Amino acid sequence: MSILTLEHVQKFFGSRPVVKDLSFSVEEGRIFGFLGPNGAGKTTTIKMILGLLAADHGQITVCGHNVETEFEAAMACVGGIVENPDMYVYLSGYDNLKLQARACGMPLSRVDEVVEMVGMQLRIKDKFKTYSLGMKQRIGVAQAMLRRPRLLILDEPTNGLDPAGIKDFRDLLRYLAKNEGITVMVSSHILQEMQEMCDTVGIISNGQLLRIAGVDELTKNVSGRFRFFVRPLDTALELIRQHIADRIADVAADYIELRVSEEEVPTVNNKLIEAGIAIYGVQPVAVSLEESFIAITGGGNVIV
Amino acid sequence: MYNLLKNERLKLYKKTSTWVTLGVTMGLTLLLVLITSAFTTMDFGFSMSYEDYCRDQVSSLSAMLQDPEYSEDEDFREYYIGMVTNYRVFQYILDNNLAEGDWRIDLADTAFRLSVEAELADPESVGPGEIERMLAEAARWTHMLAKGDWRAYAGEMIEDPPGENLEEKEVYSRIFRMYLEMDIEPVSTKWDYSYEIDLNFDNLLNPGAGKNWKASAVNAIGENELSLLRGEQAFSMSGTVYWTGTPLSDADRTALAQKNRELEVRLRQDIPPVEINSFYGLLETTSQVSLLSLAALLIAAVIIAGEFTAGTVKLLLIVPHRRARVFWAKTLAAVEFAVAAELVFLVISMVICGVTSLFAGAGAMQVTTLFGNTVTMPYMLYFLGKYLIMMLPTLAMVCAGVMFSALLRSSVSATVLSLVMMFGGDIVLRILMVLKSFFGYIPGVKFLIFANLDLSVYFSSPLTASLPSELLIYDSSMTLGFSAAVLAVYMAIFLLIAHDSFVRRDVK
Ligand SMILES: Nc1ncnc2c1ncn2[C@@H]1O[C@H](COP(=O)(O)OP(=O)(O)OP(=O)(O)O)[C@@H](O)[C@H]1O
Ligand SMILES: [Mg+2]
Numbered sequence: 001m002s003i004l005t006l007e008h009v010q011k012f013f014g015s016r017p018v019v020k021d022l023s024f025s026v027e028e029g030r031i032f033g034f035l036g037p038n039g040a041g042k043t044t045t046i047k048m049i050l051g052l053l054a055a056d057h058g059q060i061t062v063c064g065h066n067v068e069t070e071f072e073a074a075m076a077c078v079g080g081i082v083e084n085p086d087m088y089v090y091l092s093g094y095d096n097l098k099l100q101a102r103a104c105g106m107p108l109s110r111v112d113e114v115v116e117m118v119g120m121q122l123r124i125k126d127k128f129k130t131y132s133l134g135m136k137q138r139i140g141v142a143q144a145m146l147r148r149p150r151l152l153i154l155d156e157p158t159n160g161l162d163p164a165g166i167k168d169f170r171d172l173l174r175y176l177a178k179n180e181g182i183t184v185m186v187s188s189h190i191l192q193e194m195q196e197m198c199d200t201v202g203i204i205s206n207g208q209l210l211r212i213a214g215v216d217e218l219t220k221n222v223s224g225r226f227r228f229f230v231r232p233l234d235t236a237l238e239l240i241r242q243h244i245a246d247r248i249a250d251v252a253a254d255y256i257e258l259r260v261s262e263e264e265v266p267t268v269n270n271k272l273i274e275a276g277i278a279i280y281g282v283q284p285v286a287v288s289l290e291e292s293f294i295a296i297t298g299g300g301n302v303i304v
Numbered sequence: 305m306y307n308l309l310k311n312e313r314l315k316l317y318k319k320t321s322t323w324v325t326l327g328v329t330m331g332l333t334l335l336l337v338l339i340t341s342a343f344t345t346m347d348f349g350f351s352m353s354y355e356d357y358c359r360d361q362v363s364s365l366s367a368m369l370q371d372p373e374y375s376e377d378e379d380f381r382e383y384y385i386g387m388v389t390n391y392r393v394f395q396y397i398l399d400n401n402l403a404e405g406d407w408r409i410d411l412a413d414t415a416f417r418l419s420v421e422a423e424l425a426d427p428e429s430v431g432p433g434e435i436e437r438m439l440a441e442a443a444r445w446t447h448m449l450a451k452g453d454w455r456a457y458a459g460e461m462i463e464d465p466p467g468e469n470l471e472e473k474e475v476y477s478r479i480f481r482m483y484l485e486m487d488i489e490p491v492s493t494k495w496d497y498s499y500e501i502d503l504n505f506d507n508l509l510n511p512g513a514g515k516n517w518k519a520s521a522v523n524a525i526g527e528n529e530l531s532l533l534r535g536e537q538a539f540s541m542s543g544t545v546y547w548t549g550t551p552l553s554d555a556d557r558t559a560l561a562q563k564n565r566e567l568e569v570r571l572r573q574d575i576p577p578v579e580i581n582s583f584y585g586l587l588e589t590t591s592q593v594s595l596l597s598l599a600a601l602l603i604a605a606v607i608i609a610g611e612f613t614a615g616t617v618k619l620l621l622i623v624p625h626r627r628a629r630v631f632w633a634k635t636l637a638a639v640e641f642a643v644a645a646e647l648v649f650l651v652i653s654m655v656i657c658g659v660t661s662l663f664a665g666a667g668a669m670q671v672t673t674l675f676g677n678t679v680t681m682p683y684m685l686y687f688l689g690k691y692l693i694m695m696l697p698t699l700a701m702v703c704a705g706v707m708f709s710a711l712l713r714s715s716v717s718a719t720v721l722s723l724v725m726m727f728g729g730d731i732v733l734r735i736l737m738v739l740k741s742f743f744g745y746i747p748g749v750k751f752l753i754f755a756n757l758d759l760s761v762y763f764s765s766p767l768t769a770s771l772p773s774e775l776l777i778y779d780s781s782m783t784l785g786f787s788a789a790v791l792a793v794y795m796a797i798f799l800l801i802a803h804d805s806f807v808r809r810d811v812k
Contacts, residue, residue, distance in 0.1 A: 013812075020316070050618075050622045051621070051622065052618060052622065052811040053810045053811065053812070054810060055522035071623060071624075072624045072626065073624070075622060075623060075624040075625075076624040078622075079622075080622065081381060082618045083615075083618070084615060084616065084624075086614060086616050086619070087616060087619065088315060088614070088616055088784055089614070090318065090319055090320060091314075091315070091318055095314065095318065097312060097316070099311045100316075100619065100623070101624065102307040102308075102311055103307060103308060103620075104623055104624060105307065105622075105624070106678060143619065147624070187498030226455055299408065
């Protein structure tokens, strides 16, 4: 069952189209990565889902409720952070959460639950302005979790976090998805973490959805390269140069990387063994989402 | 919905800037209250005694009377007569040890003027027997003065009242009949140099004037009737009535008639106006210096804009409530804050005024006109009702602040625009008032919000014929009800615009 559906959604800022005929849906229980370069329209899309912007055309439904016509019901089942986790800096983390709990009609006991969930018990009475960025993100997630949402939408939640922070955050999301059974939509332009975090990835560029697929699917087969760990390397290299010089992708101290298909691997193997070269191992090269992403979006760094 | 209001309260009351704004305005206001009440109650001993004043007058007049330029020049004849008369009146006051406002001062003035005129008259130019007639008349008044019986004087004035025609004479007779009937000793309004006797009192009297209030009230009734009779606006200064030549408007007529009804009820029920240094006098004075509407406006100006500036609007609007509810919660919080601040200020200033005045006259009554009826009520009730009505302009400012807040979405711009409106509006109104006196009245100005923000004018004017309402109100057809209705319409429009902007516009 899809928990979030966008149908032919369009948004103009002035006369400029920012989101162009965007349609996709997110299945319940997934961690959905919403990937795109700067200015692609990620934040704009998320704001439309959360009712901050009105779509100029098309429909958005959350948990079966139309965001425009059944706003209250839709918002009751979706929580999120848009861009930075901006909160009332002069209030404590606890007071910030209390505000949100009251607005969402949740009991105050729920505040303690989410504080514990994000591991902020020790600093929760401090003023929000004294928190580090990572703590602010945590409070942001806690805030989004208060209303027991079925869908959690996080806009670039790892922005500005250090590697350890990113890992913590990833674990937190995994925990939430697993233990609370929540569907998560995370936007990002940091590709590597998407790969490690998400089940499904939608790639958006220039306001259009280019591709939506499982992470395995996106990373599988794309590379078409294998590493041959051989000795002596020089003899092997000479042999290969004689026959398939155009297939060499890379040469390192202990391996040669070749662009060959899976079917071709045994043939290459046999030839090398025949020439008396010892093979220590053959390894397929995993492609990063990044390469896939650049391949799909065309790799241009020009912001349009 | 109530939860949203509670949220707004929490945000408002835990914000330092709220307390700073409130603290500064409340502090300044209370300082003004203290200064005002101190100045009103303390006697700084600057004023001269009445006796010294008269002595001063006698010596400077006698010096001037020596001057041949006045005594011999025909052009100064009238002026010279006045000087000689005054000299004799002041001498009489000193010789007989009269107090300020003694009714005999008026009588002495009449008697001495007649005899001086007779003495200085040129027998050639006046008719035969005229000088004798003037002297006889003077002797009659001098005799009356010697008798020193005000009832006899009043009786004489009823028989032979001043006045330019029959109707005016009738007004004067009626006034003196009132003195007799109510057994009120008349007061003189001549030479009330220390303004102790204020003929044109409204609610507040200068310190010490209370003892003569009845006579002042009778005089005021007479003055108002003369004004109604002539259909002309008057103002009086030091006991002399000046006719302005400006015809009375319908509103002025209504106000004068109403004022007279109130004065008659006061006289009949013996309800003195409050003195300025009594408990209510101080409260009335100090409640005019409040700056709290400024605080309320500043708070309202950021209540929506602040969320945009801080980015918290994204949290505020993704809760399961329609935006309209969030809007009303915010507006309600701003209104509530304004009302609470005004009420707290009321309590504090009551304490301050109570302590400085030792609650003098706290049980006073007030006579006022409600929906066309002259009513008597405890002054406390009158004051509280008035205080509540006077919150209306503050609430209108709050609504304007909310509107700027929703439209501009920036704390700084909304604050600046609110301040420009508050102070600029006042300037615009003053300019319009000046333009009116040069180029005439511009229709429609009375519908401007600025022209309706100061409701205090309806509680103090028109007092009597002495204070033309045009000086205070742009358009004399305006009434308290009119201004309240205009403000209510503005508030509704402001809130509608704010609501529409908040609910419809994208949060980019
Ligand atoms: N307030 C605004 N007014 C006009 N145009 C805007 C506004 N906000 C965003 N845009 C434009 O909309 C487009 C999409 O912006 P959006 O913020 O959705 O991108 P994004 O994918 O979130 O990018 P980023 O990774 O940088 O956060 C951009 O071209 C941007 O210039
Ligand atoms: Mg963004």
